[in-house]
Every structure is written in structure tokens, then in C-alpha cells.
Amino acid sequence: MNRRELLKAAMAVPFLAGFSVGGVGTALAEAGSKLAGRLRSRVRPGSPGWPSATQWDVLKQQVGGRLLKLQSPFADRSSPAYAEALKHLDNPFYIGDQPALTQTSGWAKAWTSWPSTYAVAAESTADVVAAVNFARAHNLRLVVKGGGHSYQGTSDSADSLLVWTRHMNAVTLHDGFVGQGCEGKQAAQPAVTVQSGAMWCDAYDAVTTRGGRYVQGGGCTTVGVAGLIQSGGFGSFSKRFGTACSNLIEAEVVTADGVARIANACTNPELFWGLKGGGGGSLGVVTRLTLRTHELPEWFGAVIGDIKASTDDAYRALIAKMVSFYQSDLFNPHWGEQIGFTPSNVLHFSLVFEGLTQQQAQAIWAPFLDWVRARKEYSFEQPVKVMALPAKHFWDAEFFEQHLPGAIVRDDRPGAPRHHALWKGDQEQVGWFLHAFKSAWLPASLLQKDRQAQLVDAIYESSRHRYLGFHFNKGQAGAPADAIEAARDTAMNPQVLEAFALAIIAGFGKPAFPGMPGPDPDEARRNKESVDKAMDEMLKAAPDAGAYVSESDYFRRDWQQAFWGSNYPRLAAVKRQYDPDGLFFVHHGVGSEEWSEDGFTRKA
Structure with a gap:
């Protein structure tokens, strides 16, 4: 207990004439003990202080009846809910509509997607206010979920009250x-x-x-x-x-x-x-x-395809050519998304562009593709295609269904909104169970001519262990000056301003919600080991690289520095100002170092 809270406890003790010194001391100690318990341990169902049924009913009335008692649809394998959930397990829209589920089902030896005890299905700011006040008054673990995509498990917690904002979607x-x-x-x-x-x-x-x-x-x-x-x-x-x-x-x-x-x-x-x-x-x-x-812009477009090298030496040369080509022709505001490097010596393209016509984009890629075609050690596992479409149709599900239906997956439930569709490539993430996930911002200095060889070596050695993805849109180096300055005025790690890409390496398995068959521990261990080795190779080129908070290692120890860098002290001050008692807790969130891993116990 800090001094301010101790003084508050002392002021709360009635001082009556005739009290003995010992009596005052005893009363003060008892008050301090109660206050310390309130501040240092949140309550769980069945423990002293957990709200009574009557108190939950009061909250239910305050939120217009929208207080839900939660149970996972996978809790009872004989129930219709279990069968229905299995039927839609690959549909992220269905999962998002279940307050007891999250888009990620867990992370090996880290967390599992357990539902909260109760949820306020908020439809207004007033509903949220009521839930926050109730959690604070009763010392509850409070969780917030909108999309529920958190890899770190920040949008779920057992024994908690959930503020579920899914229906606030105007x-x-x-x-x-x-x-x-x-x-x-x-x-x-x-x-x-x-x-x-x-x-x-x-x-x-x-x-x-x-x-x-x-x-x-x-x-x-x-x-x-x-x-x-x-x-x-x-x-x-x-x-x-x-x-x-x-x-x-x-x-x-x-x-x-x-x-x-x-x-x-x-x-x-x-x-x-x-x-x-x-x-x-x-x-x-x-x-x-x-x-x-x-x-x-008038046009958005994409470049997709796969090039395979027949030998390791040829693959290293292909990586070097790609790095040089990126630096000279793609390192600018027009280009985003990904290039992947694989253990099977395949270079995978999944890039997008904006503000260029298809002909302009094809002209940019022609010299690189001509270089590949001129060498017998390379083949196209998937032809590299350059295509553009009117930008207003880039998220138009009706347009894609007509012209490129294989690119999207619709919400297949009756009555689903027609615009509810996701990219086919994102479907593997629906319900996935993570084994490992690491990211690193790569400084643009690695693209300089005298450092490209070091970058190529790191990419090649990393790709011997695991698929390595370069997300060029997740670094601001090469962006317009106004975009960089706007990003500078945020709490993000300033490294993002000088990064040309975010390197991501991950391992995962099929969904494993509680009540379903669990993950294969051997597969999880092997995936984690390969991810660790692959990222270790990349960090030889960028040893001080920070990470993107939403796509990062659950077990990272230097998370304050990695996620926010020099901005963390200021961010911690904002936390103290607006949440001095730590009502809001998420794993590796600002101020979380003051709490136990589960967010229920404040550290001494």
C-alpha cells in the first residue's frame, strides 16, 4: 500500500473521544488490512466480496437486461451449441458473434480462451459506464472485447466481467x-x-x-x-x-x-x-x-506469385536480387503487404499497390521478372501476376464474387450482411492456436548498398528454419513526410518511423478451444523452436529491433522497450492519471508490471 492510500485509510477510521491508543491502532490496522485486500486482490466467483445475485440483477436492470451469463459452446459436447459451433468454426463472423469465444483460441503454455463469467452486451455508452462502475465498486477483473482478435489473450479472462461492444457498430x-x-x-x-x-x-x-x-x-x-x-x-x-x-x-x-x-x-x-x-x-x-x-486513388492492385530456386546458392542470389529490386523500385508509398521467404527456397509474393495503373506496375516489375526468366535455376511455381482494379471495389464483396470469387470468403449464415467477407488468405487465422509468434521492425539502413549483403545473409539463414514474412506496410520508412510526422505524434515505438518492414515469424495449429481436443504438444514445441531460431538469425542484422504490440511474443521480457521504446514513461504517466488503481489490465499492457500474470493480484 502506498502512502497516499494509507493516509486515505487512516482518514476513514472514525476517531472517537475515549478511544485508547491501542484501540485506534487496532482500528487503523483493520482498515488498512481491508483496504490492502481491496487494492491487491480482485474477487472471483465464490470468494468473499463477489457480487450477490441481487447485485447482478441491479446491473442487469441498468443495462436494459443485456447482462449475459456466459458458457463456451464447446463446454458440452452433447449440446446443440457444440455442433453449431463446430459447423461455423472457420467463420470469423460467427466467432465474433459469440461473447464466449475469441478469434484466437489460445497460445501454448501461455493462455487459453476461457469465457468471462458475465458479459454486458453493450449497446450504448451508458451501458459501458454501468459496467465500469460495477467492476470498480465490486473489485472485479474487467475485460473489453470488440473484434476479439488479440493474439495475447487480452480480450478474455476467466472469472471476469466482460464489456462486449459487438453491437455498437454504427x-x-x-x-x-x-x-x-x-x-x-x-x-x-x-x-x-x-x-x-x-x-x-x-x-x-x-x-x-x-x-x-x-x-x-x-x-x-x-x-x-x-x-x-x-x-x-x-x-x-x-x-x-x-x-x-x-x-x-x-x-x-x-x-x-x-x-x-x-x-x-x-x-x-x-x-x-x-x-x-x-x-x-x-x-x-x-x-x-x-x-x-x-x-x-483511382487504382488499387496486387502482385501475387511464387518463384522457386533449384539450389540453395540460387536462392541466396534470388534473395539478393529481390532486396536490391525492393530498394530501387518498391521502397516508396505505392507498395505494401508481403514478400515471404521459405525453407523450400520459394520466394512468395503477396504485395499490393496504390496509385498506379496495371500497366505502370507491370513496367516496374518487368526487369526483375526478365532477370528470373533468363536463368534456368528458377521456375515459377505460381505465375507472377500483376493486376489492378478500381479502388472503390477493393473491399466490394459483390465485385470480387463476380470477377475474382476465389479471393474472398463470405459469412455463409442466412441473413448475413452482403459486405461481410474476408480475404481467403486470412481464414487460416480463424480460431487458430498459437505456438509461437515474433516480430521485429527492420531499419531502413539495412537497405543501403553496403548493408544489403548482411540483410540477405540474415534472410537466408532465417528462412532455413521457418517461413519468414516481410510486411512492408508495417514500417513507415519510405512513406510521405506528413504520414511520418503524424506517426511521430503517437505512443508507438519510434522505431516504426525508421523501419522499412516488420519481419514476422509464427507457428500455429488448428483451433483448440476448451472442450475441444488440445494442441499437439510436440508440434507446438517444434514450431516454437524453429520460430526462435529463425528470429535469432534475423536479429543478427537488427539486434535492437522493437516489436509491434499486436503481433509479438507473449513471453517477451523487455516488452516496455520493445513495444513503446522511449515513449513508455510518458505512457505510464497517462495510465497513472486516468487509471491510478489499475482497473484496466491486459497482458503486457501499460502498467501491467504491477500485477500478477492473470491480473488478479497486485504485486507488493
């Missing part, structure tokens, strides 16, 4: 938006306001498909808007339009005191800064966000 376009309190200080700008339960497919449908503009969001269409923004956020075209959080204009957030606050550059500016990349679930419950929208 999207509103603005021709000219000015933040509250910013009148006369900021010019009105085109924007979109999105409630915190919306997914990016909801935002893209309103802003781009129907609105003809662009909003910087996530690449995976089923990711929640609020979670991505708070973690920093990258989408396919963030090399042009900046990080998602740097496009935030304003947020409404319910803080630990149960107050719904507006946060922007003029009102609660430090809270606003912390929400821009400070990590979801640590500073409050975001209920809505307003993001700037941009003029939509």
Missing part, C-alpha cells in the same frame, strides 16, 4: 468534422465516426465502397476498429496513408472513474495521445472513434 460519414473543443483551432476535414464494436469491413463498406473515399484501417477485414487503433494499426496501404492511429481525430472513452470523456488534440490531449498506439484495454473502454478520410 458508422457515420462527415463532410467536415472538427473535434470537440477544437473549434477555431482546427479546420474541418472529411472524417468517419465508427463505434467500437465495428469491424474494418463495416468501415470500408461505408467509406470506400459506398462513400468513394479511403480510411486507414486494418488489412484483415474482421479485425475490430477500436482494438487496431489503440494498438497503432497497419493496413495494406499504410505506407501511403500512415498508421491507423495517426489518423485518429477524436475518441470517446469511458475511463476507470466511470466518466465518458472526449479525447482529442484539444480536450484531454494526453489521454488522446495514449490512445494512439498505447495498447488496447489499458486506459479505458473506447466507445467511438473519429478518423480522417482521404481522397481515394
Whole structure:
């Protein structure tokens, strides 16, 4: 207990004339003991202090009956719910509609997706306020879930109260938006306001498909808007339009005191800064966000294909050619997404571009592809295709179903919204059980001519152990100056400003929710070992590389430095200001070092 809390405890003890010194001391000790228990240990079902049925009923009335008692659909294998859940296990929209499930089913030796005891299915800010006040008053573990995509398990916890925002999903376009309190200080700008339960497919449908503009969001269409923004956020075209959080204009957030606050550059500016990349679930419950929208380019496009080298030496040469080609022709705002390097000596392309016609993109790639074709040691496992489409159709499910149906997967349930679709390549993540996941920001200095050989060696050696993905859109080096400056004014690790890519290496297995067959421990161990070895090779070229908080190692020890770098002290100060008692806890979130791994016990 700190001094301030001890003094508060002392002030709470009635001082009556005639009390003996010993009596006052005893009363003070008892009050201090009770306060210490309240501050240092959250309550669980069945323990003293857990709310009574009557108290839960009061909360239920406050939230219009939208208090749910949760049970996993996999809890009873003989139940219809179990069969229904298995039927839709590859459908992220179905999983997102289940308050007891998360998009990731767990992580080996780290966490498993257990449902909360109760959930408030919030439909308004008032519902969120009621849930926050109830959790604070009763010393409950509080969890927040919108999209439920967290790899770190931050959107679920057993024995907790869940604030579930799925049904808060309205999207509103603005021709000219000015933040509250910013009148006369900021010019009105085109924007979109999105409630915190919306997914990016909801935002893209309103802003781009129907609105003809662009909003910087996530690449995976089923990711929640609020979670991505708070973690920093990258989408396919963030090399042009900046990080998602740097496009935030304003947020409404319910803080630990149960107050719904507006946060922007003029009102609660430090809270606003912390929400821009400070990590979801640590500073409050975001209920809505307003993001700037941009003029939509005429064309978006993609480059896909696979090139195989017949020998290890040929593969190393192919990697060197690719690195040189990227530096000279692709290291600019037009290009994003991924190139993959495999143990089987295949170079995999899954890139996107913006602001170029198909002919312009083909001309850029022609010299590289001619170089490949001229050498017998290379073959095309999948022909490298360069294609473009009108940008307004990039998230148009109807357009893709007509022209490229294999690229998307729809929500197949009756009555599902027509725009609810995801990229086929993202379906492997639905319900997956992680064995290992690591990321590293790679500095643009590695692209300099005198360092390319070092980068090539690291890529080649890393790819001997595991598939290695370079996500070029998840580094801001090469972006326009205004995008870099906007990202600088966020809580993210400043390394992102100088990174040309985020290297990602992962291992995973099929879904393993509680009640289902568990993961294969030998497979998990082998995957973890290979991921560790692969990342160790990459870090020889970038030994001080930070990591992206949403895509990172659960077991990372230097997480404060890795996720936020020099911004962490300021971020910790924001946490102390708006959540001094630590109501909001997530694994490796700001302030979490003060709590046990499960977030139930404050450390001495």
C-alpha cells in the first residue's frame, strides 16, 4: 500500500473521544488490512466480496437486461451449441458473434480462451459506464472485447466481467468534422465516426465502397476498429496513408472513474495521445472513434506469385536480387503487404499497390521478372501476376464474387450482411492456436548498398528454419513526410518511423478451444523452436529491433522497450492519471508490471 492510500485509510477510521491508543491502532490496522485486500486482490466467483445475485440483477436492470451469463459452446459436447459451433468454426463472423469465444483460441503454455463469467452486451455508452462502475465498486477483473482478435489473450479472462461492444457498430460519414473543443483551432476535414464494436469491413463498406473515399484501417477485414487503433494499426496501404492511429481525430472513452470523456488534440490531449498506439484495454473502454478520410486513388492492385530456386546458392542470389529490386523500385508509398521467404527456397509474393495503373506496375516489375526468366535455376511455381482494379471495389464483396470469387470468403449464415467477407488468405487465422509468434521492425539502413549483403545473409539463414514474412506496410520508412510526422505524434515505438518492414515469424495449429481436443504438444514445441531460431538469425542484422504490440511474443521480457521504446514513461504517466488503481489490465499492457500474470493480484 502506498502512502497516499494509507493516509486515505487512516482518514476513514472514525476517531472517537475515549478511544485508547491501542484501540485506534487496532482500528487503523483493520482498515488498512481491508483496504490492502481491496487494492491487491480482485474477487472471483465464490470468494468473499463477489457480487450477490441481487447485485447482478441491479446491473442487469441498468443495462436494459443485456447482462449475459456466459458458457463456451464447446463446454458440452452433447449440446446443440457444440455442433453449431463446430459447423461455423472457420467463420470469423460467427466467432465474433459469440461473447464466449475469441478469434484466437489460445497460445501454448501461455493462455487459453476461457469465457468471462458475465458479459454486458453493450449497446450504448451508458451501458459501458454501468459496467465500469460495477467492476470498480465490486473489485472485479474487467475485460473489453470488440473484434476479439488479440493474439495475447487480452480480450478474455476467466472469472471476469466482460464489456462486449459487438453491437455498437454504427458508422457515420462527415463532410467536415472538427473535434470537440477544437473549434477555431482546427479546420474541418472529411472524417468517419465508427463505434467500437465495428469491424474494418463495416468501415470500408461505408467509406470506400459506398462513400468513394479511403480510411486507414486494418488489412484483415474482421479485425475490430477500436482494438487496431489503440494498438497503432497497419493496413495494406499504410505506407501511403500512415498508421491507423495517426489518423485518429477524436475518441470517446469511458475511463476507470466511470466518466465518458472526449479525447482529442484539444480536450484531454494526453489521454488522446495514449490512445494512439498505447495498447488496447489499458486506459479505458473506447466507445467511438473519429478518423480522417482521404481522397481515394483511382487504382488499387496486387502482385501475387511464387518463384522457386533449384539450389540453395540460387536462392541466396534470388534473395539478393529481390532486396536490391525492393530498394530501387518498391521502397516508396505505392507498395505494401508481403514478400515471404521459405525453407523450400520459394520466394512468395503477396504485395499490393496504390496509385498506379496495371500497366505502370507491370513496367516496374518487368526487369526483375526478365532477370528470373533468363536463368534456368528458377521456375515459377505460381505465375507472377500483376493486376489492378478500381479502388472503390477493393473491399466490394459483390465485385470480387463476380470477377475474382476465389479471393474472398463470405459469412455463409442466412441473413448475413452482403459486405461481410474476408480475404481467403486470412481464414487460416480463424480460431487458430498459437505456438509461437515474433516480430521485429527492420531499419531502413539495412537497405543501403553496403548493408544489403548482411540483410540477405540474415534472410537466408532465417528462412532455413521457418517461413519468414516481410510486411512492408508495417514500417513507415519510405512513406510521405506528413504520414511520418503524424506517426511521430503517437505512443508507438519510434522505431516504426525508421523501419522499412516488420519481419514476422509464427507457428500455429488448428483451433483448440476448451472442450475441444488440445494442441499437439510436440508440434507446438517444434514450431516454437524453429520460430526462435529463425528470429535469432534475423536479429543478427537488427539486434535492437522493437516489436509491434499486436503481433509479438507473449513471453517477451523487455516488452516496455520493445513495444513503446522511449515513449513508455510518458505512457505510464497517462495510465497513472486516468487509471491510478489499475482497473484496466491486459497482458503486457501499460502498467501491467504491477500485477500478477492473470491480473488478479497486485504485486507488493
